[in-house]
Every structure is written in C-alpha cells, then in structure tokens.
Amino acid sequence: MTRIISGFAGSLTLAVPRTGTRPTSDRVREAIFSALEARDLIDGARVLDLYAGSGALGLEAASRGARTVTLVEKAREAASVARRNAEQVTRAARGAGPDIRTVAQPVHGYLAGAAGPWDLVFLDPPYDLGDAELVDALTLLVPLLAPDAVVVVERSARDAVPAWPDGLALDRRSAYGETAVYWLAPHPPSV
Numbered sequence: 001m002t003r004i005i006s007g008f009a010g011s012l013t014l015a016v017p018r019t020g021t022r023p024t025s026d027r028v029r030e031a032i033f034s035a036l037e038a039r040d041l042i043d044g045a046r047v048l049d050l051y052a053g054s055g056a057l058g059l060e061a062a063s064r065g066a067r068t069v070t071l072v073e074k075a076r077e078a079a080s081v082a083r084r085n086a087e088q089v090t091r092a093a094r095g096a097g098p099d100i101r102t103v104a105q106p107v108h109g110y111l112a113g114a115a116g117p118w119d120l121v122f123l124d125p126p127y128d129l130g131d132a133e134l135v136d137a138l139t140l141l142v143p144l145l146a147p148d149a150v151v152v153v154e155r156s157a158r159d160a161v162p163a164w165p166d167g168l169a170l171d172r173r174s175a176y177g178e179t180a181v182y183w184l185a186p187h188p189p190s191v
C-alpha cells in the first residue's frame with residue numbers, strides 16, 4: 001500500500017498501477033522528505049516528478065507545501081493512475097491547494113519542450129533504464145533548473161554511480177536496502 005505520509009493529505013492511500021512501476025517505499029520517501037524539510041526545500045517549491053508512476057513523490061511534495069507539481073509519466077495506465085491520485089490530493093487540500101498537473105508523455109519529449117525553472121526534481125526511472133538515457137534526461141533538465149534547485153535521483157543500489165552530465169554535481173548519496181538515492185545540485189559546467 002502506498003500512501004501520503006505527511007501534510008494536508010497525510011494518510012491518503014494512493015492507487016498504484018498494476019504493472020510497470022516500482023513505487024518508492026514509505027521508508028525511502030520519509031527519508032527523502034525529512035532531508036528536504038530539514039533544508040526547507042519544499043514549501044512554495046516548483047516540483048517536477050519525472051517517471052512519476054503513481055505520482056507518490058510529487059504528491060507527497062504537494063501535501064507538504066509545494067506550490068506547483070508536474071507529474072510526467074509516459075505509460076498510459078500509470079499516467080491515468082497518477083491523474084486520479086492528483087485529483088484526490090487536490091480534493092484533500094479543501095480550497096487553495098497546490099497546482100498539480102499530470103502529463104502523459106515520455107520524459108525526453110516533455111523536457112525538450114518544457115519551461116522551468118524547477119526548484120525540486122524527482123527522477124525515479126525504472127531500474128532497467130540505461131545510464132545513457134538517464135544522463136540524456138538530466139542533460140535536458142539542467143537548463144530548466146532554478147539556481148538553488150535540488151535533483152533527487154533513485155537507482156538500484158547494485159548499479160554503479162552514474163556519470164552525471166555537465167551542469168550537475170553530486171551532493172551526496174544515501175542507500176536504503178536495494179535503493180540508492182543521489183542528491184544533485186546545479187553546478188557551473190566544466191570548461
């Protein structure tokens with residue numbers, strides 16, 4: 001069972017697509033959001049959730065005070081589930097809640113035409129997504145980031161650390177069982 005952990009929609013159960021997604025565990029989401037809140041990075045943030053699946057990461061941010069949230073998911077069923085979950089979170093806000101948008105489109109296509117800036121970005125791609133595809137997505141993302149943005153990437157803890165593109169620097173890595181979480185920040189490109 002996946003649920004919103006905290007905020008105005010705390011304890012709200014989220015639907016999860018039947019196949020094709022790997023929801024972030026409550027334990028990992030709680031660790032991510034505790035760290036984000038400790039750095040005061042959620043309240044009023046413009047959030048982008050790429051490879052959104054059920055939308056749990058972006059919707060957790062919405063519940064905890066993000067101003068806008070965009071969920072991007074190419075799989076039709078998953079995008080439909082994310083949209084329904086977003087509607088539930090919007091209803092739980094009872095009034096002036098965050099602006100939540102769901103986009104049913106591949107990540108690369110969305111980023112190629114997107115306008116930022118984004119303050120907080122989550123990338124939780126399928127573990128079998130190749131590093132080259134991940135780096136391509138991150139490369140497209142770099143010019144769309146706010147100067148103090150934080151990018152949170154989930155990968156399998158068994159995989160080698162990806163080669164980050166110019167414009168992003170690794171801040172830290174945390175491991176939670178099978179999941180590795182990488183914290184990235186904008187960094188001037190190397191010359």
